[in-house]
Amino acid sequence: MSLATVKNVPYSEPADARWAELERWTLEACVLRAEGREAEAVRVLQERMPSLIRDWSAQCRLPKPAIQERLRRMFSEKQDFVARGLAQRRLITSELIARGRDIAASAPRPANVTSASGAGASGRSSAPVGLRQRVPLGDVVGMLDGLAEAEREARREAIWPLRSPATFAAAEL
Amino acid sequence: MSKLTTIQASARVTSSAIIPATATDTLLVGLDWGTNLSSLHAARGDSTELLVQEQIPTVVGYAQENILDGVLPGDARVLFGKQAQKHRQHMRLVRPLQGGVIADREAAKEFARHLRTRLPENAGEIRAVIGMPASSDLAARENARAAVQGVFQKVIFVPEPFLAALGYRDDDRLNDSEYQDPVLNSLYVDIGAGSTDVCIVQGRYPTVDDQLSAPFAGDAVDQIILDAAHIAYPDAGLTLAKVREVKEKYSCVMGDEGQQPAIATVMVGGKPMKIDLTAQIAAGCAALLQKTFEMTSELVGRADPDSVSELLQNVIVTGGGSLIRGFGVALQTKLLEEGFENPRVRVLGQGYKDYVARGALKTARQAQDRHWQNILG
Numbered sequence A: 001m002s003l004a005t006v007k008n009v010p011y012s013e014p015a016d017a018r019w020a021e022l023e024r025w026t027l028e029a030c031v032l033r034a035e036g037r038e039a040e041a042v043r044v045l046q047e048r049m050p051s052l053i054r055d056w057s058a059q060c061r062l063p064k065p066a067i068q069e070r071l072r073r074m075f076s077e078k079q080d081f082v083a084r085g086l087a088q089r090r091l092i093t094s095e096l097i098a099r100g101r102d103i104a105a106s107a108p109r110p111a112n113v114t115s116a117s118g119a120g121a122s123g124r125s126s127a128p129v130g131l132r133q134r135v136p137l138g139d140v141v142g143m144l145d146g147l148a149e150a151e152r153e154a155r156r157e158a159i160w161p162l163r164s165p166a167t168f169a170a171a172e173l
Numbered sequence B: 001m002s003k004l005t006t007i008q009a010s011a012r013v014t015s016s017a018i019i020p021a022t023a024t025d026t027l028l029v030g031l032d033w034g035t036n037l038s039s040l041h042a043a044r045g046d047s048t049e050l051l052v053q054e055q056i057p058t059v060v061g062y063a064q065e066n067i068l069d070g071v072l073p074g075d076a077r078v079l080f081g082k083q084a085q086k087h088r089q090h091m092r093l094v095r096p097l098q099g100g101v102i103a104d105r106e107a108a109k110e111f112a113r114h115l116r117t118r119l120p121e122n123a124g125e126i127r128a129v130i131g132m133p134a135s136s137d138l139a140a141r142e143n144a145r146a147a148v149q150g151v152f153q154k155v156i157f158v159p160e161p162f163l164a165a166l167g168y169r170d171d172d173r174l175n176d177s178e179y180q181d182p183v184l185n186s187l188y189v190d191i192g193a194g195s196t197d198v199c200i201v202q203g204r205y206p207t208v209d210d211q212l213s214a215p216f217a218g219d220a221v222d223q224i225i226l227d228a229a230h231i232a233y234p235d236a237g238l239t240l241a242k243v244r245e246v247k248e249k250y251s252c253v254m255g256d257e258g259q260q261p262a263i264a265t266v267m268v269g270g271k272p273m274k275i276d277l278t279a280q281i282a283a284g285c286a287a288l289l290q291k292t293f294e295m296t297s298e299l300v301g302r303a304d305p306d307s308v309s310e311l312l313q314n315v316i317v318t319g320g321g322s323l324i325r326g327f328g329v330a331l332q333t334k335l336l337e338e339g340f341e342n343p344r345v346r347v348l349g350q351g352y353k354d355y356v357a358r359g360a361l362k363t364a365r366q367a368q369d370r371h372w373q374n375i376l377g
């Protein structure tokens, strides 16, 4: 899904195409990282960003310290932005999941309702519930923690896909 | 029903005789719930003694409507596993799982209830670690949870390759210098009924990027053989079950030299007729070999280049598909022919059937309270 539609620019910058692209890919890297797709995030940072930064730096006619300051500020703002969106999403989905559980527990259970979060199970998400991070084989507890988190994330994803406008709207709350 | 109840009761006696009848502490279960074959291990939380170790074909048989009394044991309406297979001509056989996940919820529930009868009767709380296909999603877990409701009180779902790696590793020998730890740098190929799963295990649990799964395995081979056989013998009335039986007897990927003629006897118009399925079986097995090769080479391509030469030395093939005669050698040859350096393919053989359940029980022993999911109801 393209993130180009996200028009959140918390401060005003030269309406420069390069800068806009830089922002877009920074945001993409932050979202990839949030999804646990570290390798892809690194690829964006290593393959997309350097040339964009080079081009923009050459065009913007700012002194070097100002360039660095502006980049640093943009990176940290995008990080904060994604973190805020994720925090809101986490909060709201856990509330919805808990409510779903209460409703399922108090209502008579129809034969084909599979579980508390029936909505979640029938949602679009059919991503495998697996580990994103590396866990040594000897660390069974770490593996189980990782799987539990993966299942929670799958549940959130079913109710509220991370890559949805809602996440970006939530970041502005 | 009475005879069936007796059969089940006697099974309980053998298991429960080992433990005191009053035991109420936790029973730990490791379950490999395979499309084709399930493997059930159980032990007390506070003991290393294995109380149950059983393999049960994952099949539920429903008695035909108009069946006469005395035909089925105890005039049972439902039979499971080998019993169901044995009486197949009087039953409608249903496989609760397809491609490793629940496809028929009612049958899955029946099967889970049957598993309960294989465990000690007064088991107290039962906690089960259940293997799931690496590619399975949230919905598959929800369905499995619903199926084991009332059978297990607490569950954890873990991807099968994780459990296989844990089960395959011999913990007692880790300090033995002679022991080559099979999970330090290996590529596992699991060819089941519904899916072929390939994953890299390099001292850590495979991440989603370290694994590949395709819905092409034993069942797909059966279908290829059946389709080809229909063309050659349109009137032979072949069924998937028959094809599978013949395949398991004659499966082979050794080319003309190693291939035994695969002759099946079928009934045509009430008379036995011999048909030759050698070519069809060879074609089905060759397709599986090709698929396995493609998946293996794709995953090798993803691995860290520094680890590849050692990885290629430890290609391990498991699952029912690995019983195809000559499969390991053929895969190795194909890898070599395609330019992979010095590959070595090992086949686990019949022993593969226990690794997942064994790993599941190991996992159950180490799980913390926060990992166990309550099954309501």
Ligand SMILES: Nc1ncnc2c1ncn2[C@@H]1O[C@H](COP(=O)(O)OP(=O)(O)O)[C@@H](O)[C@H]1O
Residues within 6 Å of the ligand: B033, B034, B035, B036, B037, B038, B100, B191, B192, B193, B194, B195, B217, B218, B219, B244, B247, B248, B249, B251, B318, B319, B320, B321, B323, B324, B325
């Ligand atoms: N000797 C054999 N040759 C070829 N295929 C076999 C043989 N034995 C079993 N199979 C096939 O292996 C598959 C079952 O493998 P298994 O690992 O038990 O499956 P699952 O893990 O999906 O339950 C079936 O398709 C079965 O026909």
Ligand SMILES: [Mg+2]
Residues within 6 Å of the ligand: B034, B035, B190, B192, B319
């Ligand atoms: Mg299996």
